[in-house]
Amino acid sequence: MKDFGGKVLFLDRSDINTDEIIPAKYLTEISKEALKQHMLEDLKLEGFEPDAPAVRDARVIVTRSNFGCGSSREHAPWVFEVNDINVVIASSFARIFRQNMFNCGMLAIELSEADIDSLFGHAGGDASVSVDFKKNSLTISSEKGSRTLAYRISEFDKALVEAGGWVGFADAKY
Amino acid sequence: MGMTLSEKIFRSHLKDEPFPGTKVLDIDVVMCHEITTPIAVNDLVSRGKDRVFNPEKIKVVIDHVTPAKDTKTALQGKILRDWARRQGIKDFFDIGRNGVCHAIFPEKGFIRPGYTVIMGDSHTCTHGAFGAFAAGVGTTDLEVGILKGVCAFREPRTIRIDINGALPDGVYAKDVILRIIKELTVKGATDCVIEFHGDVVKNMSMESRMTLCNMAIEAGGTSGVCMPDEVTVDYLWPFISAEYKDKAAAVEDFRKWWSDDDCRYERRLSLDVTGMEPQVTYGFKPDEVKGVTEMAGTPVDQVYIGSCTNGRIEDLRVAAAYLKGRTISPLVRGVLSPATPKIFRQADDEGLIRIFMDAGFCVTNPTCGACLGMSNGVIAPGEVCASTTNRNFNGRMGKGGMVHLMSPAVAAVTAIEGKIADPRKYGKGGAV
Ligand code: SF4
Numbered sequence: 001m002k003d004f005g006g007k008v009l010f011l012d013r014s015d016i017n018t019d020e021i022i023p024a025k026y027l028t029e030i031s032k033e034a035l036k037q038h039m040l041e042d043l044k045l046e047g048f049e050p051d052a053p054a055v056r057d058a059r060v061i062v063t064r065s066n067f068g069c070g071s072s073r074e075h076a077p078w079v080f081e082v083n084d085i086n087v088v089i090a091s092s093f094a095r096i097f098r099q100n101m102f103n104c105g106m107l108a109i110e111l112s113e114a115d116i117d118s119l120f121g122h123a124g125g126d127a128s129v130s131v132d133f134k135k136n137s138l139t140i141s142s143e144k145g146s147r148t149l150a151y152r153i154s155e156f157d158k159a160l161v162e163a164g165g166w167v168g169f170a171d172a173k174y
Numbered sequence: 175m176g177m178t179l180s181e182k183i184f185r186s187h188l189k190d191e192p193f194p195g196t197k198v199l200d201i202d203v204v205m206c207h208e209i210t211t212p213i214a215v216n217d218l219v220s221r222g223k224d225r226v227f228n229p230e231k232i233k234v235v236i237d238h239v240t241p242a243k244d245t246k247t248a249l250q251g252k253i254l255r256d257w258a259r260r261q262g263i264k265d266f267f268d269i270g271r272n273g274v275c276h277a278i279f280p281e282k283g284f285i286r287p288g289y290t291v292i293m294g295d296s297h298t299c300t301h302g303a304f305g306a307f308a309a310g311v312g313t314t315d316l317e318v319g320i321l322k323g324v325c326a327f328r329e330p331r332t333i334r335i336d337i338n339g340a341l342p343d344g345v346y347a348k349d350v351i352l353r354i355i356k357e358l359t360v361k362g363a364t365d366c367v368i369e370f371h372g373d374v375v376k377n378m379s380m381e382s383r384m385t386l387c388n389m390a391i392e393a394g395g396t397s398g399v400c401m402p403d404e405v406t407v408d409y410l411w412p413f414i415s416a417e418y419k420d421k422a423a424a425v426e427d428f429r430k431w432w433s434d435d436d437c438r439y440e441r442r443l444s445l446d447v448t449g450m451e452p453q454v455t456y457g458f459k460p461d462e463v464k465g466v467t468e469m470a471g472t473p474v475d476q477v478y479i480g481s482c483t484n485g486r487i488e489d490l491r492v493a494a495a496y497l498k499g500r501t502i503s504p505l506v507r508g509v510l511s512p513a514t515p516k517i518f519r520q521a522d523d524e525g526l527i528r529i530f531m532d533a534g535f536c537v538t539n540p541t542c543g544a545c546l547g548m549s550n551g552v553i554a555p556g557e558v559c560a561s562t563t564n565r566n567f568n569g570r571m572g573k574g575g576m577v578h579l580m581s582p583a584v585a586a587v588t589a590i591e592g593k594i595a596d597p598r599k600y601g602k603g604g605a606v
Binding site: 015017019020023024025027028029030031032042044065066069070071072073074077092093094095096099100103104154155156159165166167170171173174 | 189190192193194195196198209210212213216217221223238239244246247249250253294295296298310311312313314315317318321322324326360361364365391394396458459546547548565567568569570573
């Protein structure tokens with residue numbers, strides 16, 4: 001299993017699409033590593049600097065609704081993966097992006113809007129999240145304190161994470 | 175309780191239910207292009223599993239960047255080409271015979287009512303126009319599809335949209351779907367299939383139905399779907415005539431896929447298109463849509479006609495009707511990419527290519543082209559493109575550029591005027 005947890009990058013916007021996560025012009029790459037420098041390059045978000053240390057050090061993304069909409073490109077989860085971001089927490093995901101995350105053995109965690117609001121309450125300073133994969137819960141901590149939240153995950157998604165992704169799971173079973 | 179079309183397809187293709195709510199389906203067609211497939215192929219090779227489940231059920235095209243523009247895209251093409259040859263995949267479409275995936279595969283008769291279809295491309299929803307369950311997937315799903323012929327889904331819920339009324343002159347399928355996306359929002363159909371019903375849909379050609387279904391994903395939808403009927407059978411007849419004694423028998427057979435009257439819908443909407451205006455997007459999301467009157471006068475630098483949404487023969491006919499005997503504004507670059515070689519040839523035979531060229535359009539080979547800003551037709555920062563494509567995301571057609579989505583009719587008159595314009599003032603089909 002991958003490492004789940006670490007410093008949080010807060011992206012306070014809904015409907016962030018996969019063109020913003022990794023622009024189409026980099027889809028000519030045939031290795032995941034080559035994507036690394038271009039994460040979130042076209043993100044439309046006031047004050048966001050893709051090269052800022054807070055972005056480079058992030059291990060977890062916390063964002064709003066419909067994250068990962070648009071193109072089916074798995075390059076979106078891959079660019080997170082090669083930057084050691086294996087967890088995205090949002091109030092909702094686009095279907096293909098969400099499936100791609102689990103297919104890569106990564107975690108796309110859905111929380112209620114109220115829970116997402118409470119996570120955003122930790123934005124502004126250094127916040128980090130740790131995930132207890134067995135217990136289906138996560139804890140956010142910052143100078144503002146810490147809070148543990150339960151999340152729901154389907155048995156299938158859990159099995160994909162444990163199998164390290166869909167290829168391993170499907171190959172063993174079908 | 176009856177079933178929806180998608181539920182029927184799920185039931186007939188169910189291979190396994192490893193966990194409650196997770197359905198693993200047998201896949202009838204796995205489609206591949208050169209952007210998302212090479213990494214899957216490389217991964218299969220590195221796992222020592224360089225095999226395909228069935229070469230007949232895999233369809234391959236090079237369409238996004240063709241001819242190759244540099245070493246990297248040449249390599250993507252090469253990986254796909256070598257793989258198709260190695261695996262004995264006969265339905266492989268390379269330069270000279272290639273076109274936009276969601277236009278060329280239906281044209282070849284690969285999609286049938288009741289089929290399950292996946293592709294590493296979000297606009298795979300287009301093929302639902304034939305009454306199929308067709309869903310875009312990522313590279314990992316594609317890889318497993320190639321290797322095993324299966325894909326896992328949560329069973330989608332269904333949103334039914336009834337489209338009735340009389341489509342006004344100058345208003346087309348593209349306007350209808352933009353209007354619907356505005357209503358549903360970019361996430362309104364997430365994890366849902368959108369079923370299109372009503373007289374307007376019944377009277378639409380397969381081309382127009384594909385335009386409708388193509389943009390289901392822009393509302394988050396897994397697929398767009400139309401009930402397969404006489405129009406579907408007419409389109410598919412060259413490919414299915416050996417299987418049925420006559421067209422009526424095919425229509426009757428395809429009816430088994432129709433959603434039952436007593437099926438369960440997640441949500442029902444109805445849209446009366448009578449008096450509807452042509453629709454245009456104004457922002458960076460496809461649900462940011464306004465009537466053309468509000469958008470008219472916005473200056474543009476480029477007009478792009480093409481793509482899996484609106485690069486089909488019907489679209490070229492519509493645009494050409496407005497362009498005939500007219501020239502485009504000297505301030506505008508007009509680019510046309512017919513979606514397939516067949517469409518290109520047909521447009522040539524009908525004299526449409528000449529109309530576009532006389533008007534001042536550049537005509538490219540069949541390709542995705544400007545649609546995704548990674549090959550030709552990229553716009554500069556600060557530039558604006560009026561486009562018949564399906565996405566207006568920030569940076570989609572070039573960093574710092576702006577894209578307004580619209581029908582081929584609006585695009586054509588916009589090219590003439592150099593600013594967003596209303597096709598209705600040009601009379602019926604541009605015949606003023
Ligand atoms: S035309 Fe555009 S939207 Fe359609 S498949 Fe090509 S890149 Fe994708």
